[in-house]
Amino acid sequence: MSRIGKAPVIIPKGVELTISDDNVVTVKGKLGELTQKIDDAINLSINEGELILERTSETKDAKSKHGLYRSLVNNMVEGVSNGFTKTQELVGVGYRAKNSGQRLELALGYSHPIIFEIPEEVKVETVSEKGKNPIIKLSSYDKQLVGQVAAKIRSLRKPEPYKGKGVRFLGEEIRRKAGKTAG
Numbered sequence: 001m002s003r004i005g006k007a008p009v010i011i012p013k014g015v016e017l018t019i020s021d022d023n024v025v026t027v028k029g030k031l032g033e034l035t036q037k038i039d040d041a042i043n044l045s046i047n048e049g050e051l052i053l054e055r056t057s058e059t060k061d062a063k064s065k066h067g068l069y070r071s072l073v074n075n076m077v078e079g080v081s082n083g084f085t086k087t088q089e090l091v092g093v094g095y096r097a098k099n100s101g102q103r104l105e106l107a108l109g110y111s112h113p114i115i116f117e118i119p120e121e122v123k124v125e126t127v128s129e130k131g132k133n134p135i136i137k138l139s140s141y142d143k144q145l146v147g148q149v150a151a152k153i154r155s156l157r158k159p160e161p162y163k164g165k166g167v168r169f170l171g172e173e174i175r176r177k178a179g180k181t182a183g
Contacts, residue, residue, distance in 0.1 A: 004067035005053055005055070006066075007070065008052050009052075009053070010049065010050055011049050011050065012077070012081050014029060015028070015029045016029070016050060017080050023039070023040060023044065024089075025073055025076070027077055030081065031081070032141040033077065034080060035139065036073065038057070039069065041055055041056055041057065041062035042069050053070045053073070053099045075144075077172075078143050079140070079141040081105075083140065083141050084140045084142075084143045084146050084152040085139040085146075087169065087170040088135070088136045088153060088167055089134065089168060090106075090108070090135075090166075090167055091159065091166060092165035094107060095107060095133075097128070098126055099126045102117060102118045102163075104116040104124055104126070107136055108157040109157065114156055119149065121140050121142055121145055122145060122149050122171075124136065129134050136153065138150055150169070159172075159174045159175060161177045162176070162179055
């Protein structure tokens with residue numbers, strides 16, 4: 001049995017979880033509302049503040065979906081109660097980040113500034129201190145969306161292995177290569 005799948009999803013206070021007849025889970029909390037369609041291979045039951053996911057058969061497909069849907073529902077519950085945050089830093093001379101509302105303006109060493117529209121569900125904040133790398137903070141109740149937006153921003157200028165310049169996640173270790181040797 002799946003170790004992740006058999007663990008119950010604990011529903012905290014202030015979070016309302018409902019299951020419709022066609023296996024659609026809706027989670028409401030103080031930060032927002034999320035829905036997820038669950039495959040028919042998984043049965044859902046709520047008792048005493050816990051959501052339990054059980055698979056209907058022992059097929060390979062059902063086993064693989066057991067842990068997946070438990071993780072998705074757990075991320076939904078965690079997101080509407082606490083939220084998720086991704087922090088990125090811009091490493092490089094002249095790299096800047098500035099936001100006005102849901103519009104992020106990036107200077108990443110290209111001949112033009114990059115203007116990136118952030119979805120409404122994601123809150124963006126930029127921090128620029130003298131002598132430190134600019135930081136972009138993305139926060140939302142939807143883990144998938146925040147990760148996707150962060151990956152899209154990172155793909156605009158991936159960290160390169162020689163000097164380490166680019167957009168990286170805070171605390172990310174970049175594997176460095178040795179440059180040319182004088183000969």
